[in-house]
Amino acid sequence: MSNLSTRAQQLAAFDKLLTIMDELRAQCPWDKKQTTESLRHLTIEETFELSDAILEGNPDEIKKELGDILLHIVFYAKIGSEEGNFDITSMIDSLCEKLIRRHPHIYGDTKAEDEEAVKQNWEKIKLKEKGNVSVLGGVPKSLPALIKAMRIQEKARGVGFDWEEKHQVWEKVEEEMQEFKEEFNAAADEEIDHEKATGEFGDLLFSLINYARFIEINPEEALERTNLKFIKRFQFLENAAKASGKSLADMTLAEMDVYWNEAKKQ
The missing domain is CATH 1.20.890 (cAMP-dependent Protein Kinase, Chain A)
Structure with missing residues (x-):
């Protein structure tokens, strides 16, 4: 038996969730106390729990964790409406407008024949929208370093700053490996410059992440x-x-x- 629902059932379910959120915010002592700041660390935790469920390939857990994240989204929207900043309607409307704006190959006259062209258009539009001085200005500062490296490389690629062939990237990996080996020779007993060795190791990791991206492996x-x-x-x-x-x-x-x-x- 299919678990798929009709659009009417989807809308009814979302309406029920909004009603429950209103009731919890008005009546539950814990829900009444929450702020965007108090929810922040819980949202991060829920996101990692979703990540775990995805890696485990567990559909039931994925559904559960997505539900928890949806609750947080509705919760933030409820708080936003109370503070007069935004509500669920304006939030969704803003999202829809952004999706339409960033997909001119669907809703406009722009051509995009493949995924790479879509990504490049997306980054160019995003840069223009945000008015960032730097292409890398939109990379969140608090991202874990490995994920941040991936996003930095992807954004640079979006404006054409990238290697042309994967063998060039691998040559860079080998170059960085040699530089690190020279800085930290495991066969030698002499003291190493930890500051410099740390820098060389970072360069090596960055190049490996770059190569992983080229061969379509998610290093994280x-x-x-x-x-x-x-x-x-x-x-x-x-x-x-x-x-x-x-x-x-x-x-x-x-x-x-x-x-x-x-x-x-x-």
């Missing part, structure tokens, strides 16, 4: 999948050691490697 997703894989294998190691009556703290690395190799087969 790739790293998180590796994190999850490591957690799964390490917890297998912990459980296997415990089942054998051993403690990791008392085991040698060679002993732990036996269980680790078993974990890699799971």
